[in-house]
Amino acid sequence: MKLTTFFDATAEQWNAFVGQWPDFALMQSYEWGQFKEALGWKAIRLAVKRDGQLVAGAQMFIKPLPLGLVSIVYVPRGPLLHWEDEPTVQALLSAMHALARRHRAIVLKIEPAIDYSPEMQQQLQSYGFRRSDFNNQPQCSMLIDLSLDDDTILANMHKTTRYNIRYSARHGVTVRAxxxxxxxxFYHLLQSTARQAGFPIRSREYYRQEWNVLAPAGHVKLLLALYEGEVLAVRMPSCFGSQAATLHSGSSSNHRKLKPNELLMWESLKWAKSQNCTTYDVWGIPDEIGAHLYQGQPLPDEEEQKGGLWGVYRFKRGFGGKVIYHVGAYDFVYSPLMYRLMNIAMTRLGSLEKLARLGDYLNH
Incomplete structure (x- = not known):
């Protein structure tokens, strides 16, 4: 058995490898790397071959911080590997550390889409990683099974959700691409939703670049719900391989009784099915749900929960689906002092993306 690491995978080779993983892996795709590079990140794809076959990989995003003296290295929804394969894990992590140190990284942040367990936590810690204070991607979510026929998918939904889908269509709400x-x-409605719900969104340029790169590749679709010519809600479902997810959605406060969001979500599921996707990730529910289910504890009383993802959870759970709970984000720290300063900045700014934008501003 011979293990080798390399950097020169073609787009076709890389996407074929990423697409075979059972979780939504768009953020490890070649096109996502192109998108992030348009925003000022450097994307490097590092892979491991065994006897000529690609068996593990990580698309690493590198962002210089102020003055370019240090950087952060981030691996969203990765690395992609079988963690029980010790030689491969060691080969890939060693190459990742070498690359991170070459770019004077403060931290190597990974966010693998692997199920939570104390054993997995211990394994990551044995490789020198510590639990991050910040998740950049959802740790807890729900998966809807799209391998079923439409009638069965509808039957698995809460009866109120099914009713609202049909009510919306009957009362004149239409959906167009x-x-x-x-x-x-789209951005205006994202802003409106963010203000109402009290959560941050990214810059207008972020979404435009995302569209410019991912739409031509067929990885995203923009859907709009309208009533009498007015756009009431927007949703951007994404697909890669056989998995799909909603990364962005927004709505206005007008005509809410017409339930445009339910109809729009149903059309998103149907679009994902038409792309041969077999699962749909609703992309984020409260982490407490995953933690309670893993521990076999009763779920918190929803009526007592305020803020965060609890509002959207009530909407998302209506579509059925199975709860998934990932291990979360983990950091390998190279510079403890700079890492503490970075975490202080993250606490104030609220997201990794805003920290990166601050770095861009100060570097200029």
Whole structure:
């Protein structure tokens, strides 16, 4: 058996490898790397071959911080490997550390899409990683099974959700596909939702670049729900391989009784099925749900829960689906002092993306 690491995988080779993983892996795709590079990150794809076959890999995103003296290295939804394969794990992590140190990284942040367990936590800690204070991707979510026929998918939904889907369509709400010309409307509704729910969104440029790179590759679809010509809600489902997810959605406060979001989600599920996807990730529910289910404890009383993802959870759970609970984000720290300063900045800014944008501003 011969293990080798390399950096020169073609887009076709890389996407074929990433697409075979059972979890939503768009953020490890070649096109996601191109998108992040358009935002000022450097994408490096590192792979391991065994006897000529690609068996593990990580798309690593590198962002210089102020003055370019240090950087952060981030691996969203990765690395992609079989953690029980010790030689491969060692080969890939060694190459990742060498690359991170070459770029004077403060930290190597990974967020693998692997199930939570104390054993998995211990394994990551045995490799020198510590639990991060910040998740950049959802740790807990729900998966909807799209391998079923439409009637069965509908039957698995809560009866109120099924009713609302049909009610919306009966009362004149329509759904159409969007184009680049609709991105300003899309962003306006994201802003409106963020203000109402009290959560941050990214810059207008972020979403435009995402569309410019991912839409031509067929990885995203923009859907708009309208009533009498007015756009009431927007949703951008994404697909890669056989998995799909909603990364972005927004709505106005007008005509809420028409339930446009339920109809729009149903159309998103149908679009994902048409792309041969077998699962749909609703992309984020409260972490407490995963923790309680793992520990076999009763779920918290929803009526007493406020803020965070609890509001959207009540909407998302209506579509059925199985709860998934990942291990979360883990950090390998190279510079403890700079790492503490970075975490202080993250606490104030609220997201890794905003920290990266601050770095861009100060570097110029």
């Amino acid at each position: 969007g184009t680049a010309a609709d991105l300003d409307t």
